[in-house]
Amino acid sequence: MTGTMMSEQKPISIEMIAPCGMNCAVCSKYLAYLNKLDRPQCPGCRVRNISCTYLLEKCAGTSKGPTRDAAFCFDCEQYPCQGIERMDKRYRENYGMSVMLNLERIREVGIEQFTSEQYQKHKCDRCGNLISVHNRKCFKCDTVTRLVEKPNTEY
Secondary structure: OHHHHHHOOOOOOHHHHHEEEEEEEOHHHHHHHHHHOOOOOOOOOOOOOOOOOOOOOOOOOOOOOOOOOOOOOHHHHOOOHHHHHHHHHHHHHHOOOOOHHHHHHHHHOOOHHHHHHHHHHHEEEOOOOEOOOOOOOEOOOOOOOOOOOOOOOOO
């Protein structure tokens, strides 16, 4: 049984973890892209070689300035900045997740362990694909009518 479970696992690529700590693999726009849905799509920040999609030009650490090459926001001398704090608050309130706690976990256990934990946390029990943090749906098993729903509770 264990061998079957391992072969079914679809690991999250480390490139799917954005500098801000967002796991792009559980973003509705990424899942729409992956599943070729006729909805707004995004292949992820790092894949597009964009340092910060959320903060855009407002980011002085990963997008421009002396610490432009910071792999994660916590590598920046300005961390935590107002931008990441606002994003974290929004995600905590609306989606029950924290990008700052994600960053803390990455710093504690490393990116490989973090992506493994994220897969276990967000996988669909029915098919093993990932469940969106934005609408709590598996894009393979569930009917997706909206990319974003704000239930304000963890799943």
